[in-house]
Amino acid sequence: MKAEKAPLPRILVLASGSGTNVQALIDATRERDFPGRIVAVGSNRPKAFALERAAQANIETFVVDHTQYDSREAFDAALMAEIRRYNPDVLLLAGFMRILTDDFVRAFRGILLNIHPSLLPKYTGLNTHQRALEAGDPVHGTSVHFVTEELDGGPVIAQAEVKVSLEDTPESLAEKVKAKEHILYPIVVRWFCEGRIQLGSDYILFDGELLKAPLRLTDD
Numbered sequence: 001m002k003a004e005k006a007p008l009p010r011i012l013v014l015a016s017g018s019g020t021n022v023q024a025l026i027d028a029t030r031e032r033d034f035p036g037r038i039v040a041v042g043s044n045r046p047k048a049f050a051l052e053r054a055a056q057a058n059i060e061t062f063v064v065d066h067t068q069y070d071s072r073e074a075f076d077a078a079l080m081a082e083i084r085r086y087n088p089d090v091l092l093l094a095g096f097m098r099i100l101t102d103d104f105v106r107a108f109r110g111i112l113l114n115i116h117p118s119l120l121p122k123y124t125g126l127n128t129h130q131r132a133l134e135a136g137d138p139v140h141g142t143s144v145h146f147v148t149e150e151l152d153g154g155p156v157i158a159q160a161e162v163k164v165s166l167e168d169t170p171e172s173l174a175e176k177v178k179a180k181e182h183i184l185y186p187i188v189v190r191w192f193c194e195g196r197i198q199l200g201s202d203y204i205l206f207d208g209e210l211l212k213a214p215l216r217l218t219d220d
């Protein structure tokens with residue numbers, strides 16, 4: 001008798017912009033052995049190119065346009081309702097440019113991940129590349145973290161570094177960081193889908209062990 005295969009974890013991605021990270025996730029999840037599948041890509045911006053990328057890959061898309069809602073609470077409630085239709089096991093923020101309410105974050109606690117373009121806890125918020133340059137940091141990078149009520153403050157799962165050179169501008173640094181993000185995010189999502197990463201009260205378990213420091217993807 002043939003053993004029944006367990007259904008793959010259902011991944012839903014939220015994005016507001018060009019969606020290069022969405023593309024990297026689409027490409028990775030298309031690989032035959034990837035332990036999860038993207039069931040939908042959602043956006044708050046009807047024109048986000050991320051939606052185009054998903055449509056090209058025959059992935060369902062939806063829009064919850066924040067300009068149509070009077071409050072953050074109303075927008076988040078509508079977004080939550082839309083997300084629930086897809087019953088995701090993994091909810092990924094990939095350049096999703098809205099601050100989410102505590103209710104939203106709590107509703108998806110433990111399955112909600114974000115990628116942030118800095119080596120957290122450095123440079124939460126915006127303009128991270130500019131700030132790293134102004135500070136003269138020799139090393140910059142990106143972090144994948146669990147989303148909690150604290151903005152860009154949830155436990156960090158993994159990070160990738162880039163070397164900053166004297167010639168770097170915010171734009172060139174952003175490109176270098178994105179190239180790393182396209183490698184890092186799919187790796188972390190793979191681990192998550194394999195059940196290797198779990199969020200505790202304020203800590204992460206990796207393969208059942210306490211993660212003492214974020215995992216690092218290095219250049220070598």
Ligand code: GRF
Pocket residue numbers: 015017018019020021022094095096115116117142178181
């Ligand atoms: C990425 O740099 C990500 O870290 C940040 O927003 C950017 C999104 O870029 N949260 P893209 O739309 O995936 O190209």
